[in-house]
Amino acid sequence: MKYVELLIPGLLFLVTFLVLGLILVRLYRRSTQEMALVRTGAGGLKVVMGGGILVLPGLHDLLRVNMKTMTITVDGGGRADHQRQPSCRCRRAIFYPRGP
Numbered sequence: 001m002k003y004v005e006l007l008i009p010g011l012l013f014l015v016t017f018l019v020l021g022l023i024l025v026r027l028y029r030r031s032t033q034e035m036a037l038v039r040t041g042a043g044g045l046k047v048v049m050g051g052g053i054l055v056l057p058g059l060h061d062l063l064r065v066n067m068k069t070m071t072i073t074v075d076g077g078g079r080a081d082h083q084r085q086p087s088c089r090c091r092r093a094i095f096y097p098r099g100p
Contacts, residue, residue, distance in 0.1 A: 024054070027054055027055055027056060027057075028052055028053070028054055028055075029052060029053055029054075029055050029062060030051070030052040031048050031049060031050060031051060031052065031053075031064075032050070033049075033050055033067070034066065034067050034068050035064055035065070035066060035067060036048065036049045036064070036065040036067050037049075037053055037062060037063070037064060037065075038062070038063040038064075038065060039053050039055055039060050039061070039062055039063075040060065040061050040063070041059050041060035041061050042056075042059040042060060043059075043060075049067070
């Protein structure tokens with residue numbers, strides 16, 4: 001009879017622990033090197049790059065920001081552009097923005 005008295009609270013603790021663990025696993029979000037996470041809401045603004053964060057529905061909003069490098073080519077155009085801005089010294093520029 002003593003074993004049954006100990007077994008019931010032990011099983012109850014184990015089930016509670018497993019349920020809480022499953023809930024936390026569902027609420028935890030991970031970012032990658034190419035994707036940053038921005039969490040807003042309760043607790044203020046939090047930016048995570050290459051890690052993880054706990055997002056509680058109703059309290060937090062999650063925004064994913066692409067961190068991949070993109071190529072933006074700006075072409076100076078033809079003769080008319082050069083006449084309007086004579087101080088421009090280049091005809092073409094390539095930018096590689098990275099980040100939010």
